[in-house]
Amino acid sequence: MAFLPALVLLLHLLAPVLAGLPDKIYGVNLGSWLVLEAWMLPAEWLAMGGDNCADCSQCIGSEFAFAQAYPDTVDATFKGHWESWFNQPDVDKIAAAGINTVRIPLGYWIVEPLVDRSTEYYPRGGLQQLQRGLQQLKDAGISAILDHHALPGVQTAGQQFTGRCTSDVEFYTDYNYHRALIWTAVMTTLSHLDPAFESVIAIEAVNEPIMDATQTPGYGDFQQNFVKVVRAVELILGLPVPGVQLDVPVTTANFTHAVESVCGATQLADVFTPEVIKTLLDAVPVLLELAPQLAVAALFDTALPAAPCNAKHEPLVTNFMDVNWQYNSPPNPADAALGPQGYDNHLYYSFGGVADPNPDAYMTSICNLNRVQSDAALGNSPLWFGEWGLPVQFNTTDAFLTMWADAQKLAYAQGKGWIFWNFKVEESALAGDLAREWSYFKGLELGFLTQDPSQVHNASVCAPYVNSTAAA
Template identity: 60%
Template sequence: MPSLRFLHTLLFTALTALVAVNAAPELPSKIYGVNLGSWLLIEPWMLPQEWVDMGGQQCDDCSTCIASEFEFAKAYPTTVDATMKKHWQSWFAQNDVKQLVAVGINTVRIPLGYWIVEPLVDRKTEYYAKGGLLELRRGLKQLREAGITVILDHHALPGVQAPNQMFAGRCTKDAQFYTPANYHRALIWTGVMTAVTHLVPAFSAVASIEAMNEPIMDASKTPGMGDFQKNFVKVIRAVELSLGIPVPGVNPGPSILSSHNVTAALATLSENKDVFNDEVRQVLKDMVPVLVKVAVQLAANINLDKQDLRATLRKKKALTTTFMDLNWQWGVNRANPADAKIGPQAYDNHLYYSGVADANEEAYLKHVCNLDRIESDANLGNTPLMFGEWGLSTQFSASDEFLKKWADAQKFSYGKGAGWIFWNFKIEVSQKAGETARQWSYLEGLRRGYLTQDPTKFHDPNVCTPYINA
């Protein structure tokens, strides 16, 4: 095993060869966005024909067949990397970026699995494709050049955070994320992705990292969530401070620029036990060998005038930490992510109308036009609030005319906050997919005229007037 001194030297060499000259962006003052779902984390329901062509399966209970990335990699260990690479390069490519720019999208949210940081995967018991990080770099470079801001969303976490969900990367009834060991792995992922975001040129479009997508809604089943939220923020801020990146409201400490040793800088920062607890300090230590491997993986063909190193990092902005809002969960023990705030922070809510309102047009419009979620979240400190997932799906047969109203009304209410991010940017159009794209694809919604070509506009700006306080 290499010595720690060797790891320190290798890490500094690798990182200083990766530093970006671009200052990190901030989230737009008003977000008009789409999710890049099923790109680097496939949900087979969104591309059923391609999934079957790849060798996947369909079943009523996704835990009983090859209906997740985990089961696919387990079934095809020798070919999964090549198969997934083909999908990654076709599902989201330069032409998709051009389309998003043409229709005024300013933000994308990218769902990611923990396995994109490959050293975190236990290959004896966990099965996922390799190579996704290089494809993420490729896509981020294209988005950066197009001027689109990015949220990296930790969508599928170690051990699985939600049962029987394709979005968790593995369909299983046994959700084991909420354990000390898996919280720890998620925090290492967080630290590594923070460092990579600030140091790899292509990642300079990233403005935010989201801690977790859609945890179990019953807070009694997510023990330790509050501590995880606080540690998530502290890990990000510790890495940023160690790199010399200013964090609003936090006094700067020693950085890699003065010590030329990232672990020494992190260790010095962690001496303040009022801020950096035992778990955070251990994460900072454990992330070093992982970051070394990731830095080496990404280091090819990148050059930097090292004289620009100090000035470059000082120009960077602290990332916005993002959480699902407090009202995503219910129960007396739910943790308020506002309690974790250090520096810029945002909040995310996902609203799909399944059981939210009676299954008819009037009930849907009356509910969304009088939505009070932004105000109620603000009273709990969860502001600014974005709606990071929404769509045009309904629990009844919706006419084309209603879907225009439904799109307008949701945009009207969600736009009162930080903005909105549609799920999804596209859905497969095929016989096997049926009409799924009609209500779940932003690009298809544009083509059919449900959504306006300019996301800031409405078909009917007064769509909610008959329903407000009705």
């Protein structure tokens, strides 16, 4: 921040340099595209056939409930939503705004073979939409983070962002951890072998797990396995993984055969644990089912490892919510790192518990924020803020929202950067004033956000709020 130049420089110098990531992330989330959250588009959701209710578990308030209610038409209905909510004009607006990164919330059901259709209900066809959108982003020179936003079994109760509003949280089980690892293997493979995925720079393991670590048993082991699955795929592809080398030759030009060959012969137990091997073998039939749909011939015939079609790729950045997201002795994701890794924090003042609901309290809090420093002390660096916005808990003015945007951007730029929630929200009578504080596009239009995302209106906006202790 402007008032702590020496500290910011030190943090920048100490943070690991991660290949593929921009020097500073200036991003937006593509929320409500491939994981729909009805609160962000209330009029469209009603027109689709959904309900808007206070408790989303008691109505058609999620993708799961919608697919269960409309099994014969859900795929066509969602295809219309996917194609209208995010398309080429949106990509053009994102590029024109100087945004260099998007974070794409995804549900596990986008990998359709993972869904148990006897008990789980979700629309089909999302993976082809992701491929289409990634190609458009690639053509525009915009990097992408694939965010596993909605996990098998649901990772947090009562939230539309999990795809199913329920109090029955079952992600933290061996069965669903394993399904999430298969998803990870598939996404890693596609990120390296599908040309449309070339702009993918990172995969995020779990969006917003339960904050109380006593309620997430096994999560530390999952973090370890998540990283190892990503690196195992990359080793088979012949990509350089720092500090480790594959101990068996890859002699086939068929990727799925290469997986089976390596898993049957490797003694590299630090990476290819029994769970990782089982995950990769279980991913093979999934990839074989998806490849014809996506027209990814490389899954069947690519020169490995001498001249892989993905030779220009660096290893992906593995990405976790930071250790301070949880309390009650959480596992530290830094302990799982193998190769490039980054950390994500989300900060919303509008839900309470951060600062008193008034402008001075908000500004004092954000201008003395120390999350980048506290995370770095625990090895969680580089840190970026993967979700934030302008909403507040009180009636506010345009002048304050301009200050509020500046102060947050300065605070989050102490780390690796920021990703605004959301690129847009619905503008309708039913949505009311929602876009004013939640839409990046609207924030630009109203002047709260600068046309150059690296700039602010007032670099000294925090000067009156910095306390002497923080300044020291």
